[in-house]
Amino acid sequence: MAVWADDDEIVCVHPGGARVIGAAAIRASFEAIFAAGGGIPVQTEQVHRLLQLGCALHHLVERVEVPGPQGAQLAWVLATNLYVKTVQGWRLASHHASPGTPAEISAEGGDTPSTLH
Numbered sequence: 001m002a003v004w005a006d007d008d009e010i011v012c013v014h015p016g017g018a019r020v021i022g023a024a025a026i027r028a029s030f031e032a033i034f035a036a037g038g039g040i041p042v043q044t045e046q047v048h049r050l051l052q053l054g055c056a057l058h059h060l061v062e063r064v065e066v067p068g069p070q071g072a073q074l075a076w077v078l079a080t081n082l083y084v085k086t087v088q089g090w091r092l093a094s095h096h097a098s099p100g101t102p103a104e105i106s107a108e109g110g111d112t113p114s115t116l117h
Helices: 023-033 102-106
Strands: 011-013 019-021 042-052 055-066 073-086 089-100
């Protein structure tokens, strides 16, 4: 939890989960995820960064190895992290993650429209 901002308004959305607000609730949500013991191997890929004065937005793909009866299986998560600059340095204020599919993950790049809408 050291990466998180020291603020009651921090927020986290796990893939397929509800919005969790506040440090205590976020800590409890991560404790529940890791309650089975051991870590969850996550590899970050395709990181896109937007840096502005006092905040940074990172959108990335997380490749997760999920253990199963037939061995490890791959899962992908699309995540957006908002960091704010504090007196303690950069801290996470919001983490939002959604399940991804191999098709979405391989669609890196492509033609980007030149207009906003």
